[in-house]
Amino acid sequence: MIKITNLTKTYYSDNKKGFKALNSVDIEIHSGEMLAITGVSGSGKSTLLHILACLDKAYEGSVTLDNKELSKLSDFKLAAIRNNDVSIVLQDFMLIDDYSVFDNVMFPLLLHKMNRKERNKRVYEALEQVDMVANIKQSANTLSGGEKQRVAIARAIVTKPRYLFADEPTGSLDTKNTEAVMQILEKLNETGITVVIVSHEKDVADRCKRKIEMLDGRIIN
């Protein structure tokens, strides 16, 4: 379970003038939920997701993930959480272009103690879930947007995380690929993974069981 209490995130510009991207946010996200965070651009939804995904630790307030206070953890421990417990999928996919589909999905497993056979098996399983086994040897920079996003999801789930965060996962995709990606995310949620999706697309948000709307760094609905 994730518990956010009085979370405030302030960005400081060069003239030290602060801008509150998040302002006293309180949320509880229960295990197994499929949650959508919506809002207009600049409402703070992506900032919130980055904090939940342990990418950002410069904030005020409290964020606990399975009773662990994230702000008190070292960079090393946060990296371990990113590798084991949480995964994030971004709108721009964040694949390493000069590596193959297999390599991209396999990279997170390099930090796990497992033999090559077991590692390969896990990569195949993840790619099967996103229907990308046929492209396994293909270089990441030759994939279409939809394929890249599916590979990014496979990389996110290959370590079998309990939380999957997706920041505008369908933002760069056409309708057909949006549907495919959403189906994958729904299936993953059915397997017990907590899925949190940030999206400004109403259709995407409507497919989630719970929705939170943000405006000016606050939860308004």
Next chain:
Amino acid sequence: MKHIKFAFNIFNNKLFTNFVLMIQYSAALCICFIMISQYNAANEKAQVFKGLSDIDGGIFSSDYFEFTGNHVLDEIEGNYDVISASLFLFDIDILAFDNEFFSYFHPNINQGKWLSEVEKSADYLPAVLTRSVFGLGLNDIIEVSSRFDYNKSVKIKIVGIQSTNLSIDLNVGGTGITSSDIVQSDSKPRLIVDREAAIYHIGSDYEKITMSSLILTNDQETISNLRNFGYFRSFNEIYESGIEDRNSRVLFFLPFVILLLAVSISGLIGCTTLAAIRNMKKFATLMMIGFGKSDIAKIMVFYLMIISIYSSLLAIIIYFLLINSNIPLLHSSSMLIKMNSFVMPLIFLLTVIFTVFIPLNILKKQQLIEIIRREFY
């Protein structure tokens, strides 16, 4: 392995730039190897006289020696002792010294004993070999013939083998005395024997008296007489000139080494810093999936090590080609595996420390979320 794989990926992305850097770095290392070789070659020669530098005396030579042998010394007034040396020109040159010499001069012995520790024998002539060659080993008994009289042969037992191929030959065949020409370091091996034993086994007819002699004296007036009559250099002077020679070789090469290392390390710093900046997106991706900053630092260090190892291999190949190419400057270089094996890791270490400092500092200051926002939003 994972870090090495990523390091190779960064290396391959800018292959041409890395190749230029490798050439620069190889040149620096190569000059460094040559400098060390020159230092060691000169130092080995100087060290031969270190054991003698505390002894009052020196080496005396005169042009008249060529005709009169060391009898010329009879004409010089003074208070001194003479240690004679002579040469027997056999299949392997036999260099003979008066027995007293062996207690003053004690070279590093790799196997067996030095002649001062060996008993005389009526069956064979005990000898120390300056270099282990031709399959000759310790305790081998060989029969060698005179170069001028094939009927004349002598049985020699090898009782010791020197660590380095250096022996004082008292300027046999030369006209002057310098520290470099009285100490032989060429590939030709020699046998060092007791002169009295050599005369017993071979006979004085085959003996070629040298032009120079070791003179033992602490009398300044005698030294002055010797200097007036011929060419006299004290053991200490010879040792010091050897050290001077060694230092001058280092001083000759040092500016080149410093310049080339500075240029190549600057290039490496620039290249590594650019690689860190250019690969920031890749590093952010790796950090997003669980890699830590220490993993990224390891990748950068491995990237540098790949360049360093390739460069060193290239430098070693060039170095070996140079020392086998009969270039006079390099001719006296001896292979210094021990020294280079100490210096190379040291240069590696210094290069890596200097070179990764700036890129690692840049990476350290970067927050993951800032990189992600900059690169992906």
